[in-house]
Amino acid sequence: MIILAATPIGNLRDASRRLIEVLENAEIVAAEDTRTTQSLMRALNIENRPRMIALHDHNEKHKAAELAELASEHDIVMVSDAGMPAVSDPGYGLVVAAVERGVTVTAIPGPSAVLMALAISGMPTDRFTFEGFLPRKPAERRSTLTALASEPRTMVFFEAPGRLASSLADMGTAFGADRRIAVCRELTKLYEEVRRGTASELVEWAEQGVKGEIVVVVSGAGPVEVSIEAAVAQVQALVASGIRLKDACAEVSAATGLSSRDLYQQALAAR
Structure with a gap:
């Protein structure tokens, strides 16, 4: 089988007993960086020296099939540099x-920068979306953020320290300067820090220079103010696409803040 094993994102004491046990008994370990994984095992006092196979962004496309085939006969522990x-x-x-070949895939849960940042951000946690790293090129980054401007869920991003200030400035342009943001830095490490504020406030701080691993949590867009007539038209369009009237009213209500009951009654009256 394939065993995806979560590793510490900073603090070594976050390594689970299950992770240590699996690494102590592993025969084959696929690692993002074999040197990093060997250092981790030494730091955790693991004496086992399994066969190490590098699996990273540059070779995964052609290496994955080979490893999946190997996993049909052997257990393979997969680790990245962190998380x-x-x-x-x-x-x-x-x-x-592995799934294509019918090989079992399981995971050893553990540290997650995404979930930790979300939990301590002070933003709504009931619904969220993970957007990964923003594009490096400014034009592409601005285009991506513009497309997310009306996203109602809390958004979580990774960002490099050197691009943080420009990304926050672009978020202010796309989302509005007053959108609430939390920048989480060096999670679980000695200099862990969370900065909360608006886009405009955080740009000023970030321009002074920020170091470390960065996770940015952004509050979702608020309900859009629309007339009841326009909202009923949205409901009718959703119903025409095959969605039940009740579900369409609930969806439009969530997006606009209008009463789902009122939308339902208005839509029935308009039939």
């Missing part, structure tokens, strides 16, 4: 290849 493999890290291609 859960396959989540903005190598591993997704391996999982796809």
Whole structure:
């Protein structure tokens, strides 16, 4: 089988007993960086020296099938440099290849920068979307953020320290300067820090220079103010596409803040 094993994102004491046990008994380990994984095992006092196979962004496309085939006869532990493999890290291609071949895939849960940042951000946690790293090129980044301007769910991004200030400035332009944002830095590490504020406030701080691993959590867009007539038209369009009237009213209500009951009654009256 394939075992996706989450590793510490900073603090070594976050390594689970299950992770240590699996690494102590592993015969084959696929690692994003074999040197990083060997250092981790030494730091955790693991004496086992399994066969190490590098699996990273540059070779996963052609290596995944080979490893999936190997996993049909052997257990393979997959680790990235930090956190859960396959989540903005190598591993997704391996999982796809394993599933295609009927190889069992499981995971050892553990530290997650995405979930930790979300939990401590102070933003709504009931619905969220993980957007990974924003594009490096300014034009592409602005286009991506513009497309997310009306996203109602809390959004979680990764960002490089050197691009943080420009990304926050672009968020202010796309989302509005007053959109609530939390920048989480060096999670679980000695200099862990969370800065909360508006886009405009955080740009000024980020321009002074920020170091470390960065996770940015952004509050979702608020309900859009529309007339009851326009909202009923949205409901009718959803119904025409095959959605039940009750569900269409609930969806439009969530997006606009208008009463689902009022939308339902108005839509019935308009038939």
